Amino acid sequence: MTTFLGDMLTITELAREAGVTARAIRFYESKGLLTPRRAGTTRIYTHRERGRLQLILRGKRLGFSLTDIGEYLDLYDADPTQHDQIVLLLDKVNNRIGELESQKADIDDTLKELSGVRAQALAAMDDESAQAAQF
Amino acid sequence: MTTFLGDMLTITELAREAGVTARAIRFYESKGLLTPRRAGTTRIYTHRERGRLQLILRGKRLGFSLTDIGEYLDLYDADPTQHDQIVLLLDKVNNRIGELESQKADIDDTLKELSGVRAQALAAMDDESAQAAQF
DNA sequence: AACTTAGTTGACGTTAACGTCAACTTTGTT
DNA sequence: AACAAAGTTGACGTTAACGTCAACTAAGTT
Structure with a gap:
């Protein structure tokens, strides 16, 4: 685990940082809200995905559905x-x-x-x- | 149907007025959020219930769960x-x-x-x- | 090499908030 | 009296957003 990671996080690390479960993060990905790179089979989360996750969670706090949140995220792309x-x-x-x-x-x-x-x-x-x- | 109703509404009338289904209204009642009087077996909605329903719908627009909304309504009682x-x-x-x-x-x-x-x-x-x- | 430690992909389970019948009863109408 | 309209109570179906396992695999450790 002494590999250089820089800005990068593994899914459990991101999950802890954001206060959600890894399952939830994978679920958001399955809905197209996140598209992490892969190191082989393992998901790698970088700055961009972290920001997106924060937007997702804020959307949830405001009561929006993941579908709505997806459309919101699209506005940035x-x-x-x-x-x-x-x-x-x-x-x-x-x-x-x-x-x-x-x-x-x-x-x-x-x-x-x-x-x-x-x-x-x-x-x-x-x-x-x-x-x-x-x- | 020419019975005097005054401030009173039947469930379908209330549903139309509020823009929800009668099923939803009964559901809210089953969760204890509404407690309409009865004329025999038929539910009668008066001013109080109408106000409560508006509070319920506003709570929903804000993304709160019916449980949360129930606690909110309790604050008035x-x-x-x-x-x-x-x-x-x-x-x-x-x-x-x-x-x-x-x-x-x-x-x-x-x-x-x-x-x-x-x-x-x-x-x-x-x-x-x-x-x-x-x- | 043998092991523990993440991480991965299904696949099924769960809860909230109704939708959708089905089967009756009650009312008001013809 | 006969009937259509509206209301009532079950009871099962559905969607969203994950939770929870099980079975595998890859990556470091000892």
Whole structure:
């Protein structure tokens, strides 16, 4: 294992670093979200794949399906010399931005409600201690 | 069907209004997220259930599981006279707020990246038309 | 050379969130 | 009364996203 690896990681190393299982990483690959090089039969993960994995995990945290995430990743791979591709790209990017902004609005609504709940809870506790101070 | 219904809806009416299937609504009930009254055997949905359903759907848009959503809905039902409940409630509310804020951060990161992608795409199109203008 | 230690490829199992019947009962209509 | 429409309860099917094995192989170790 004293072979020079530089920026490269094995699947279990990447898994630990990212906090997921190797199985999950292979699964993402089977869905076309990752395409690691191979050293013989063994998968080798480099900077690019690490970044992609982070994007995948972030997408998951936002509740997107792996299919959606795949389309998102594709946005980074468009050929800037193909006019048609760029036009399609722009459309998809704009759609994605719209979705994310409405999701953000949902979050803000929820946060406001939770602030309300919290305020009520604090008020209830105040009442309680005021009540206790009576005796 | 000319019975007075007032604020009340039948399951298919509620389903249409909310854009989901009746099956989904029954499913949410089976998970304890909704508890409609009954007129004999038929479910009756009133203002409260409609609001709850909206909260469920918003939770889904944010990528939460029905279990998570159930805990979220519980936050609205805490008894303000029970000290222990309120303390627990505050803790849960604060956790939820934290999660949502980090989710919001993920969204903002993604939005920034997408802006970058868009800018690159627009630049590529500019180059292209400039190129075309050469001839 | 014999072994342990990753890593690899199937292949089947599992959970969440419904979809899709089938078989009834209940209502309102003709 | 007879009937179509809507609602109800099972119960089985389906998809996504992995978990869990089993059986092999390649790579260093002793």
